[in-house]
Amino acid sequence: MSTDTLTIPASPRQEFALGVVHALPVVAGAVPFGFLLGSLAAKAGLSPLDMGLMSGLVFAGSSQFVAVELWGKGTAGLAVVGAILLVNLRHLLMGATLAPRLRGVSAPRAGAALFFMTDEVWALALRRGEGLAFAYWYGVGVTLYLAWLGSTVAGTLAGALIADPAAWGLDFTFIAVFLCLLAGFWRGVRSLPPWLASAAAALTVHTLSPGGPWHILAGAVAGGAVAAWQGRGRVRYEP
Amino acid sequence: MSPEALELDWSVLAVVLGGALATWLTRVGGPWLIARVRLGPAANAALEATPGAVLVALVAPAALSRPSDALAAALVCLIARRVPMAVAVAVGVVAVVLLRRLL
Numbered sequence: 001m002s003t004d005t006l007t008i009p010a011s012p013r014q015e016f017a018l019g020v021v022h023a024l025p026v027v028a029g030a031v032p033f034g035f036l037l038g039s040l041a042a043k044a045g046l047s048p049l050d051m052g053l054m055s056g057l058v059f060a061g062s063s064q065f066v067a068v069e070l071w072g073k074g075t076a077g078l079a080v081v082g083a084i085l086l087v088n089l090r091h092l093l094m095g096a097t098l099a100p101r102l103r104g105v106s107a108p109r110a111g112a113a114l115f116f117m118t119d120e121v122w123a124l125a126l127r128r129g130e131g132l133a134f135a136y137w138y139g140v141g142v143t144l145y146l147a148w149l150g151s152t153v154a155g156t157l158a159g160a161l162i163a164d165p166a167a168w169g170l171d172f173t174f175i176a177v178f179l180c181l182l183a184g185f186w187r188g189v190r191s192l193p194p195w196l197a198s199a200a201a202a203l204t205v206h207t208l209s210p211g212g213p214w215h216i217l218a219g220a221v222a223g224g225a226v227a228a229w230q231g232r233g234r235v236r237y238e239p
Numbered sequence: 240m241s242p243e244a245l246e247l248d249w250s251v252l253a254v255v256l257g258g259a260l261a262t263w264l265t266r267v268g269g270p271w272l273i274a275r276v277r278l279g280p281a282a283n284a285a286l287e288a289t290p291g292a293v294l295v296a297l298v299a300p301a302a303l304s305r306p307s308d309a310l311a312a313a314l315v316c317l318i319a320r321r322v323p324m325a326v327a328v329a330v331g332v333v334a335v336v337l338l339r340r341l342l
Contacts, residue, residue, distance in 0.1 A: 032325045047246040050255070057259035062290065066297060067258060077250060081257035088265040089289045095269020096278070102270050114266040169336035172308065176315045176331035178298040183319035185291035194288040195295045202296035203303065210300075219296020224285035227292075231284020 012135035019124075019139020026120045026140075027147040030061070034148050037065055038155020040173060044072030051156040055149045060118065062181050063087040064152075069174050070213065079213035086220050094122045109134075116141030190230060198223035307338035 010018070034055070041051045046068065058064055063084040070080045095114060102110050113134060121141045128136055185191065201222035206215040272278070278286075302312040315331040322330075 029323070032323075036325070036328070045248075046251060047248065049247050050251045053247075053252065054255045054258070057255055058262050060262050062294070063258070063262065066293070067254065069297070071251070071254065077254045077257070080254050081261055083293065084258040085261040085265065086293045087290050088262045089286055091262070091265035092269045092272060093283065093286055095266055096273040097269075099270040099273045110270065111263075111267050114270075115263060117266045169332045169339070172311060172332050172335040173328060175298055175302050175308065175312055176328040177324070178294050179302075179312060179315045179331075180319045180324045180327050182291060182294045182298070183316065185294070186320065187287075191288070191291060194292055198292035198295040199299040202299045206300040215300060216293060216296045219299070220289055220293045223288050223292025223295065227288030228281040228285040231280050231287075233280060 015133050015135035016139040019136040019141075020143045022124055022136075023120075023140040023143035023147075026124075026144060030120075030144060030147055031151040033061060034151030035155035035158070036173070036177065037061070037068065038152040038157070039159030040065075040072075040155075040177075041068045041152070042156045042159030043170075044068050046071070046156060048153050048156040048160075052149060052153045055152040056145075058084065059115070059145060059148060060084075060088050060091075061148070065174070065177055065181065069178075075213050083213065083216055086216070091117065094119070097126070098122070113137055113141075116145060118144060120144060193230060194223035194227040197226040305339075305342075307342040308335060310338055310342075311335040 038048075038051055041054075042048075046054075054064060054067070058067075066083050066087050067080050070083055075083075094117065098114075098117075105113075116137070118141075121137065121144060124140050125133075125137055182195075198219035202215040202219035204215075205218040209215075298312070301308070303309050311331050311334040314334050315327055318330060319327045
């Protein structure tokens with residue numbers, strides 16, 4: 001879009017509107033995704049209010065899928081929180097790249113803005129150029145937030161109407177969704193060794209203690225260790 | 240809206256609040272941390288690889304539990320980066336239903 005290269009200082013209102021416009025293609029992708037999450041959450045026993053609170057307060061798609069799947073299996077609450085934390089650790093790296101743009105911004109203002117930092121908001125804001133235009137940031141962030149909240153709650157309301165999911169192969173939905181999310185984290189061949197290490201560790205631990213959440217931690221640690229070994233010498237975060 | 244729609248499970252609320260706090264800390268932690276700690280390339284790479292590793296660990300036992308599911312999972316991996324997610328998921332579900340009958 002030609003507006004991406006606009007250098008004339010725009011008013012906050014124009015910046016906000018531009019953020020909303022730039023968020024629309026992302027919304028188109030996020031709404032079916034949110035609807036699917038909501039319908040799976042209904043099957044895991046979450047009410048629309050539960051789902052609304054989760055989307056409204058956590059606001060992080062991949063980790064919410066993980067949380068709903070684990071919750072449906074009866075995993076302990078603390079383990080679910082731990083899994084959410086692990087999936088969202090990448091935010092640390094994304095946020096670190098924003099540090100130069102947040103210099104001089106007060107802590108409450110930065111803390112509020114960063115609540116809206118999802119992969120997409122972050123990527124669009126970086127593309128927007130120097131400095132962090134707060135109005136643009138909120139234009140993208142609030143649009144995605146409302147779309148996410150609305151679509152996940154709508155999905156939960158609709159999901160409660162569908163009867164037995166396993167009969168339709170819908171128990172495979174989670175596997176398919178996680179594989180699609182995984183594809184989004186593919187960074188070329190170098191992603192393969194950590195993933196294979198994670199699979200091996202997870203399968204081993206899962207065989208020893210089926211049903212427990214420990215295979216997830218084992219996979220995360222094994223994958224992280226292999227990536228750390230690979231990463232010696234590389235310098236920057238390349239999303 | 241039915242009364243059930245507004246049902247609130249307190250154990251769910253506890254997980255949501257814990258998950259919300261943990262997630263917000265990962266969001267504000269980046270700029271805070273970078274000003275204080277210099278992350279080496281190895282730590283950087285480990286953090287970057289964590290979400291993928293978590294997803295692999297989550298999916299591996301279920302995806303490899305039976306040949307039909309493993310084949311359908313492989314199919315989803317092949318198309319995941321080429322088609323929209325809703326399509327990839329639908330193809331995977333249809334494939335698993337057929338494969339479970341065949342295998």
